Amino acid sequence: MSLSVPPELHHDLVLVEHLLRERMRARLAIISMVGPHLIADPSDRLRALMVLAIARLGNRTGEQVAHAAAAVELIEAATRAHDDLIDEQARRAGRVANGAWDHGVALMVGDYLFALAAGEMARSPDPRIIGLYSQAVMQICEGQLIQVTSLAHREAALTAYWQRAEALAGSLLAAAAQAGVLCGGLPEPLLEPAAQLGLRLGLARQLAGEIRDMEADGALLQAGSVPLALLYAAGEPPVPEVQAVFTNPAPATIAAALPIIRATGLPAARAALAKQQDAARQALAQLPVGITTPWLAALIDQIGGLAQ
Template sequence: MPAFELYTDDIKQDMDSVDNYIKRALKTHQRLLSDVINQLAGSGGKRLRPLMVILSSRFGGYKRDEIIHLAAAIEILHMATLVHDDIIDDAPIRRGEPTVQSRWGKDVAVFTGDFLFSTVFSLLSKEVSFDDLYEVSRVVKQICEGEVDQYQHRYNTAVSVRSYLRRIRHKTADLFALSCVIGAKRAGCSKPIYNALENFGMDFGMVFQIIDDILDFEGQQEELGKPAGADFEEGVYTLPLIYALDTKYRLPLLDVLNKDRYDASDVEAVKAMVKAAGGIEKARSIANNFAAKAVEDIKLLPDNEHKRIMLAILNESVERRY
């Protein structure tokens, strides 16, 4: 059963409230910024991070207004990281739409990312403790470190699996872990419960990013909302390619990767070699290992409909095709 079909009416209402809160929080009288924000807010997205805030809070004393506030702040933080990520990657498309930097230019994208970050900390300063605010700041720092690490290792054909896993933990998994733990703490969950939720968020985030990287080799642009092969074209070598480079396909892969410019046939050749080398299969095995850990994390939680939704989201993420 799809995870969405398990959402209770109150969860659906909460997610609608998060979207409405985001729109209100990002209102600005600056016309250009308003146009950019409206595109971002309406561009869709899975909204998994605010959903994790909401679901995690349901294992404690749920306080709706406070949790909606926190969930919206977490999603705006995610939006900010995407805007800056697209600047670094010079990405033309995200979610099937032109990125901020490709439509309005890098200067406007920087201003927009900064506006989003400042909005996040303005919202959080009203609702969280100093300890929680420190945790948010720590995660933002780690996301930045992950981005810099990725930038430093562009076009590095010797990048290790360990380095890759550390990078995606900082870039992706830490924010999922924060989403879970900040909701649980705000709801007053016991330490064993919020530790289990934090661990689930971390393991889920690892699954989510590894599958995302696999889809760069398997998916189609219409499904992904971005060009397939975009990562390795930009010199970002992810787990399937890292594994493939450690096989007999290394030299033919290097023949393509070392080109100054790729054409469509080069992209397809890399994808075919990565698949033939077993890179996708090995990467999916690692994702499954993290998924198994996430299941063990969930087992430590009380049995309720929110636990079942989290498990369904995990299963969908393992099997997703876009």
């Protein structure tokens, strides 16, 4: 997702990019060969921008805030490296994926990025940021272990979906928003609405991506993912075509299941997306109004608009 960056955050984001380049300079060639996508495109610095934008609500800016923003991007890169060790579809089938690089190298790259993130956290203006980011990493690790293993009981499957989504899509963004509160010197009671803003934005972003994919060719199904629309379309007992694509996401089963998912699952998924956007707006309303408030409000609309 390409993000519009408000003019008031341009300077700070440039500083974040400088920190990322400087920290990774020594091992950039290896990092790039293991996974060129590990360091997200500069147009997609949502986590860093969340730190910077909320810190600005407290009228704080500068190098210390940039360290906290760089740290969260390095954590995201590290989790990408570790996540790539096991292919999603192979995990569901009980097989480990094989790649051009052995798992030891990819694991060490992920650990190296975590170490770089720790250095940036230590330079952040509030030591509590270390705890926030560490807790998010633990949630991400726990989320990787949560799988939708059966469609037989839809409520259990939905519970697993939301637990996994909150951990993988929402926890780090929530921590970034809370880091913005601490960097901005804002009152501690604002940590909870900031966390809710980040969490709901992360969930909305995931849902928007899933919806867009289900409207297109169902590439997420081919990769072994279980989007929310599939769970809503499954029914009890599961519709045979949906059960088939869940068990064996092959081109034929995807082609048979997509019309059913689009007809019966997408409306509920769109409603879930709208609910996450509304929750994000409510959380934003509890934060102080500042120069970046309009951008944050527009961001909530933009993320939802991706699914239109």
